[in-house]
Amino acid sequence: MVVDTIGARGDGIATRSDTGERLYIPGVLPGEHVTVRPGEPRGDGRSARLEAVDAAAPERVEPPCPHFGRCGGCALQHMAPEALALWKRDLVVQALGRRGFDAEQTSGVAATLSLPAGTRRRATFAIKGQGGGAVLGFNARASHAVVPIETCLLPSDALRALVAPLRDLIRTVPLPRKGGDCAVTLTDTGADVVLDLGAEPDLETRERLAAFAAAHDLARLSLRIDGGPPEPAAARRLPEVRLGGRLVALPAGGFLQPSREGEAALVDHVLRAVEAAPPGPVADLFGGIGTFALPLHGAGRVVHLAEGAAEAVGAVSALGLDGLTAEHRDLFERPLGAKGLKRFAAVVFDPPRAGAQAQAAELAAHGPGVVVAVSCNPATFARDARLLVDGGYTMESVVPVDQFPWAAHVEVVAVFRR
Ligand SMILES: C[S@@+](CC[C@H](N)C(=O)[O-])C[C@H]1O[C@@H](n2cnc3c(N)ncnc32)[C@H](O)[C@@H]1O
Known part of the structure; x- marks a missing residue:
């Protein structure tokens, strides 16, 4: 059978010509002719095991890790890096497409910024x-x-x-x-x-x-x-x-961007977007220990960080910096609304995989001229982007950032203006 595409989890998807059933096959690439053994039911189809690649795609490469195929950490080591970067960009484009963004709107999604392996901290x-x-x-x-x-x-x-x-x-x-x-x-x-x-x-x-x-x-x-x-x-x-030139304590189990290089790329995009915003305070929502708040503060902005993990808020507050406040707040239950948002010249938000639906709805109604969204989930990013654009924002730039080489995983940093 022939593999049609790669699904969001990194498995190939093929359709059985006899039954029309979808098969999910790890370790394959689009266009490949493969022999598989169907296995357990999975979602709307069935998982299948690869028995042989009968005709390989030109993008197929030798997986560099001896654990590949058994280990669940990497799904796509058999795909050439350039093809992987295109595929990850396409994950973002497809997710936006499912939320009604047309080809013209998604044509501006930038090429994936791929970060090297061997950098995870x-x-x-x-x-x-x-x-x-x-x-x-x-x-x-x-x-x-x-x-x-x-x-x-x-x-x-x-x-x-x-x-x-x-x-x-x-x-x-x-x-x-x-x-x-x-x-x-x-x-x-x-x-x-x-x-x-x-x-x-x-x-x-x-x-x-x-x-x-x-x-x-x-x-x-x-x-x-x-x-x-x-x-x-x-x-x-x-x-x-060290964030924005300050040492901040990391709570046990606290969130940190997986690599210094990835963090630098995201911070760079955030700083550049906020630089173009009018003078005034900036909100860093889902701010963690200040990955964005501290560089923004270092760049001369007054910053307010809101975050659901009390220990992270405590670590930022403990710095005692003038012009940097931190608030312990559940932004799913209590997003910043009209009153909370009105003093900001720009808002950065970087939620967990579930996204920031309630906060995005408030931003759509009451947000400032510049909003920067950072996301580790294209599906919830696209949902939140839809809310912002329906609220009158223009999606000015979308950059897929790949901090997870070989995983079926991509991050996004996007700038919205109105
Ligand atoms: C992807 S991390 C980003 C953290 C930070 N911006 C960074 O880059 O290091 C998401 C953050 O959202 C926080 N979070 C999760 N659920 C939340 C909620 N309901 N309200 C506020 N913050 C929440 C997590 O504790 C985590 O710090």
């Missing part, structure tokens, strides 16, 4: 007791099994260097029965690790954890016991990140 590894041992890796494709990772091309060298020691460490601690996470973030003052455990560790284990933190010069090692909040097991230094 944070990774969440899956950990699990498996086959009589303990494994650290990534979830296998469409499965709860964990593929043990010997190597991974995505993290920076410093992050990759922690993989083997962490794998050895988790063999000595009580893991959650159903598995859990080990999240590692490299901050500017050292690594911050949050480890899921299934039970309170005994004294000896606690000592081993503290010794591990010292041996690997971690800034902090926190434990999340039975899904509770992270509590420090070794707090050697405050994990801090």
